[in-house]
Amino acid sequence: MKEEESRGAPRGYFPYPKEWLDAESEGIAESVKRWADLELIGKRLQFRENFEHQMKSFKVLAADMGLHGLIWPVDLGGTGFPLPGASSTLVRVYEEIGRAEPGIGYVSAVNVALAAALLEEEAADDELKARVAPAFCGDGDIQLFSLVLPGLGTAGGEPRTILSGREVQAVVRGDGDGWLLSAEGARPINSGYNASVYAVIASTPDGLGIAFVDADAEGVERGELLKTTGLSVSLNADVTFNRVRLAKNAVVPIRSGFFRNLSAWIRLLAAAVAIGSAMDVYAIVRDWADNRIIKGKGLLRDNPMDAAVLAQVAMDIVESRSLVHSLARAVAIPGGFGIETSEDLYIMSGILSVRVLENCMHAVNRAMELMASAGYAREWHVEKHWRDLKTMQVYIGGRTPVEMEVAGYYFGSDII
């Protein structure tokens, strides 16, 4: 590279591998960027966390603009972006959504990840896909899926099936020509309060399955709306499945690979949302640093101590973006990064998503430090990103479980 004069980074310049995205993908990302600016960022002070406005904007994105149908085959009503190659496109898109509203990004990411895992699942037959597709590909009201994954159990409680160290929350038993689904107070990872359908990983007489349960089915009991730290779009509630009767084809047998694949998609897209969120915080704190006078004479950005903090914000984002786009590429080209199996991908996605979420939390925390009281004032919006990121971090799983899995993968440690 020839030596040039320093030009400084243009505002918001965080490089990513553009050669991994074609013009069509960039066009989609640009459309989502416009949606983000017009629907949400430009109306923040007016609507704050108004749920109706969030859902109205979400519908525009998911249904009217067709994001939720993007990866579905054309014959099922989708746009036909092929999997797994769409991963880089999706990462760019979810960065833009995260910039505007991480809650929408997270709920959408979980739903699209479910779709991606289903479309890639060999055991999911065409009939199932055709049944699920309209919820993603229609242009009417949004149909949200709430995902019930294995999680924490109750000490001393009835033994449960273990999947990747986590306890499977639901049980399916045969009942004539169908199934009965049971779970007590299961905790979904999204939208338990307002989903149209629950997608529940359950133990079955033959192993594991994923059960699709209409929210209005008899025996489905939603708990009270949970008040959560952030991600206010994801209205969540514990759900009890009280011997809910399901048709035979409502439960799809799955391999452990399905759970790993699903987890990897969730982690990838959630990490992209987190980066978008951190990028928006960068934009806010940059404005702050450009205008804030300290000690009665200099700009905050020109104070060496504060500049060091600002630098960390940028470094966290640059590193995170590099990691996530690499992960997306690894997903897009099976074997291309030496990632051959669902276990390989699961571990890599765990490592990288933990790192990215921590980086983004770090970036936002540091930005808040410089903004002091304005950092926690709702009107500046930084604190919302901070709450959303933390909520996403705990919902997709923190560091310790991933560390246990990584130790098992790299060192053969028998701990989870």
Added chain:
Amino acid sequence: MTSSPAETYIRKIIRGWAETAVMPYRRNYDEDWNDHRLIEPAFKALMVDLGFQKALIPAEFGGWNFGNTDYLATASAWMFEEVARADSGIALAFGVCYWPMVMVAVKPHINRRLCAEFAPLFVDSDKPAYGVVAMTEPQGGSDIENFDMLHGRTIKTTARRDGNEWVINGHKLWPTNTGGLADLFGVVCTTQPGSEKEEDVAYIYVPADTPGVTQGNAYEKAGMAADKNGDVWFDDVRVPLRYRAHGPGLDSLYFKEVLTLGMMSAAYSIGPMMNVYEILYEFCSQKSLNGKPLKEHDAIAAELAEIATGIEVSRAALFRLAMMLDRPDRYGPRWSPAMLAQARLTKMFAADRCLEGCGKAMEIMGTYGADRNWDVEKHWRDLKMGQLYEGGKQLAQMDTARFFYDCETL
């Protein structure tokens, strides 16, 4: 740590109040940030019914005399920690009620005339008396707290002498106990705008009902609903000359003590973490991973150990600081740069460790960590605010470095 009989007694009283008046209701405090329908009765129970708003005031004016003892800081640590265990927003509001009176109700600089004038507000009232230190201004954030570097040079709020009165003009942001609550302001202002002479800094009391005082609406924040903050405008506000706390030179000197004692806010970080520990103990005993209680997993136990360590070491640092502040005969006056540095580093350490520990607790709890029903996420939001207020981390770093390394230009 062993407790004195007085500490045991006071903690027991506060804990009883916390368990009945705060903890059953605190999950709904976020929605109560503006109205204080839930918060106000709890605050009144503490301040008025139990009488804690009398604590600082000298006995001769009807108070509990803490300001006139050798255990002011230590007693503050017990009280603040215990109140903050239930709700750090209430603890902050509680502590700040005293804060403006530190200038005149704490030995060795008790101003008996002003105590006589303002003490009834605290000792003879059937409603909470909201004291306020009006310090931060729009243009400079924590510049005013950066006293040893700027010496009041950036203060824009002015006090002009006119006959037997001070005429005050200025705009303050963010003081605790404002947003319509304030009863008495201690206003940090200057008699010579732009001056770097500390004797030009004035600390003047302004009753909130004085003509020309306007309190703006409360700000909506990430947490600490009990701590109401807003803009305050002083437009040609006239108060008697005697309302200046001590006069040129002494106002600025004792204001440094106000800043130092303000760092007892480390207790507002430690108290919530004591409660997080209690919750985490229960959670990690009840919930399992891979069929084993969470606390029995070595990797999780290692995280739990870090959390406990953060609490214990922060607490040790807080009570060490309190001991130093209570013994100026050994450690020097509370307004010295040495004590300010000790206070800043203690608050910074406790705020950072407790916030980090609470974040870890949320991660261990998974989806339950972000669920208000478990109370940990509320503490996490409050703890972040504790890290940021009072000048935040960077100012604490500068005051600490300035003292320990003799920095001259920070």
